[in-house]
Amino acid sequence: MSRRLSWEEKLRRLREFCRRERRLPGYREAMALMQFSSSNAVFGMFARLAREGFVHKGPGGKLSPTGRLTGSVRLLGAVAAGFPSPAEEELADILSLDEFLIRRPEATFLLTVSGDSMIEAGIHPGDLVLVERGASPRNRDIVVAQVDDEWTLKYFVRDRDGVRLEPANRKYPPIRPRRSLTIGGVVRAVIRKYS
Amino acid sequence: MSDAGSPWRLDGFPRAIAHFDGDAFFTSVEQALDPSLRGRPVVTGKERGIIACASYEAKALGIRRGVPLWEARRRCPDLVVLPSDYETYSLFSKRMFDIARRFTPMVEEHSIDEGFADFTGLRRLRRGDYAGAARELQQAIRDELGLTVSVGLSLSKTLAKLASKFRKPAGFTAVEGRHLHLFLARRELADVWGFGPNTVALLQKFGVRSPLDFARRPMEWVRRLLGKTGVEIWSELRGDAVYPLEVEPKSAYLTISKGQTFTSPSTDPDYVYARLVRNAESAFIKLRRHRLRARAMVAVLCRHHYERRAAGARLNRATSAIHEAVPLLRPLFEAVYESGASYRATMVILQELENDAEEQPDLFEDRLRIERMRAASRAMDVVRELYGKHRLALGTSLYLPRHPKTDRDEKPWRRTHLLGGETERRRIGIPMLRWPV
Numbered sequence: 001m002s003r004r005l006s007w008e009e010k011l012r013r014l015r016e017f018c019r020r021e022r023r024l025p026g027y028r029e030a031m032a033l034m035q036f037s038s039s040n041a042v043f044g045m046f047a048r049l050a051r052e053g054f055v056h057k058g059p060g061g062k063l064s065p066t067g068r069l070t071g072s073v074r075l076l077g078a079v080a081a082g083f084p085s086p087a088e089e090e091l092a093d094i095l096s097l098d099e100f101l102i103r104r105p106e107a108t109f110l111l112t113v114s115g116d117s118m119i120e121a122g123i124h125p126g127d128l129v130l131v132e133r134g135a136s137p138r139n140r141d142i143v144v145a146q147v148d149d150e151w152t153l154k155y156f157v158r159d160r161d162g163v164r165l166e167p168a169n170r171k172y173p174p175i176r177p178r179r180s181l182t183i184g185g186v187v188r189a190v191i192r193k194y195s
Numbered sequence: 196m197s198d199a200g201s202p203w204r205l206d207g208f209p210r211a212i213a214h215f216d217g218d219a220f221f222t223s224v225e226q227a228l229d230p231s232l233r234g235r236p237v238v239t240g241k242e243r244g245i246i247a248c249a250s251y252e253a254k255a256l257g258i259r260r261g262v263p264l265w266e267a268r269r270r271c272p273d274l275v276v277l278p279s280d281y282e283t284y285s286l287f288s289k290r291m292f293d294i295a296r297r298f299t300p301m302v303e304e305h306s307i308d309e310g311f312a313d314f315t316g317l318r319r320l321r322r323g324d325y326a327g328a329a330r331e332l333q334q335a336i337r338d339e340l341g342l343t344v345s346v347g348l349s350l351s352k353t354l355a356k357l358a359s360k361f362r363k364p365a366g367f368t369a370v371e372g373r374h375l376h377l378f379l380a381r382r383e384l385a386d387v388w389g390f391g392p393n394t395v396a397l398l399q400k401f402g403v404r405s406p407l408d409f410a411r412r413p414m415e416w417v418r419r420l421l422g423k424t425g426v427e428i429w430s431e432l433r434g435d436a437v438y439p440l441e442v443e444p445k446s447a448y449l450t451i452s453k454g455q456t457f458t459s460p461s462t463d464p465d466y467v468y469a470r471l472v473r474n475a476e477s478a479f480i481k482l483r484r485h486r487l488r489a490r491a492m493v494a495v496l497c498r499h500h501y502e503r504r505a506a507g508a509r510l511n512r513a514t515s516a517i518h519e520a521v522p523l524l525r526p527l528f529e530a531v532y533e534s535g536a537s538y539r540a541t542m543v544i545l546q547e548l549e550n551d552a553e554e555q556p557d558l559f560e561d562r563l564r565i566e567r568m569r570a571a572s573r574a575m576d577v578v579r580e581l582y583g584k585h586r587l588a589l590g591t592s593l594y595l596p597r598h599p600k601t602d603r604d605e606k607p608w609r610r611t612h613l614l615g616g617e618t619e620r621r622r623i624g625i626p627m628l629r630w631p632v
Contacts, residue, residue, distance in 0.1 A: 134338030
């Protein structure tokens, strides 16, 4: 026997799915997500979502999530009688700053930089970087790596002789790992907040 | 080891349920964030004086959960002792379950560091077998969070949990239907989820030596000896899943409890009572945050040697206002407090919760008084939002600073390394690495 989920729980699951997939679930996916046993229930749910302004029904009946669902426009206030306001319609496809900076929320960490090895790439001592763990670096990605037991922030460069870690600071030479190289993570963004 | 005999089922995975269990979760989180801690004996629980979690390096030295700190330090002078950082552990926990939900929507958040995932049917979605999918989950947690989980994969929750314990840390154990008898012969009765020392003793009295012996007994025999729960465990061990995964996030609280261990034991009744009231305040804050109200309240006092005494009472109406509940707290406290005894913790449990949104009309209620209490609660919540928790508190909290502060009041690293704009109460919800770059 499947239990019925509350409306809040359905919204929570849908939001999580949208955040993860950047799209709405298909019928089959929605059935699994909501533990529905019939696709009719999915139809009913989407109808209510459209009525309450969580999804937008475009030309040809194509559904898309609105800001009300993705949660970026909460400050705009409640929508009377469930009709989305013009402002909300326009804001249907906006990203939050978190989504803009973070590709994989589960794998992303903050790290305060203390060294100046990447200063010419615009990463200063005291800056925060967003590090994604478990990602394989591509050529010229900035990585946090442990080279021969030493932690470092460098460009990841693959060349004919293997892997080279290159600083963005003329004061330092490039490093070639001798014994070991562990990629801690790939830097996806840098944050500097001026007070 | 006894001969396992012949199997009672010949199938593979009619159900595929994985149990994943964080290996020394709290200390592993600390080691994932701070590389200088890797390979060293690390424990958490500095603020309590008792070890909450010991890393595998510390376990190798015989130091485990529940051991007093002074004893652990005596055994290992190089021990790294950290205050617990539950905020960061919770962030990791949430991520662990988010990763699991990428594989299947059927995920149960069993506790902060362990969960269940139902993979049944995923073979059709993912190429490869169930074991492959479960290993992939294990690897993703390792790659993305930098910590290991031990995974058990089998036909029921009880079997999966038994399997995840089989090899630790970073272990992987898959037991399919046709191999159940071989696996159960190699486990102890005490390892089975739900078998406490009394049950084990009882079973042994009846000549049951292993989980396999138990699973081979007739159902009627099990029912007579252990009742319905026994039959459930028996079915689960035989590979017939009885317990469903609880995939609902724990938003619908059955009870709310708040308890805290003192930094050092106390014999001062005013202090112990003040701590009890403080827990009640915290519990009511949580209650209001979830828009609930409670109809019953329990006060618990823990003695120095883990002995607990509790007393509970029903309120005459369900409430979300601490002012309505606090007059009840004093008599509850008096009922369990023994003068001269040394106490180490207090706890308040709120029960019979209901939704606070619905009106509860009652002709005999004093509307004005109730409205005043509601207003007071609202004011407390506003002050809390603006200035922090417990800045505006009940008068008994004046007894709180009476207690001498010790070095155990140390805060976790994250709380002392705030970013510009972060406050004592609110920090960015992303864990912070301490890699020296």
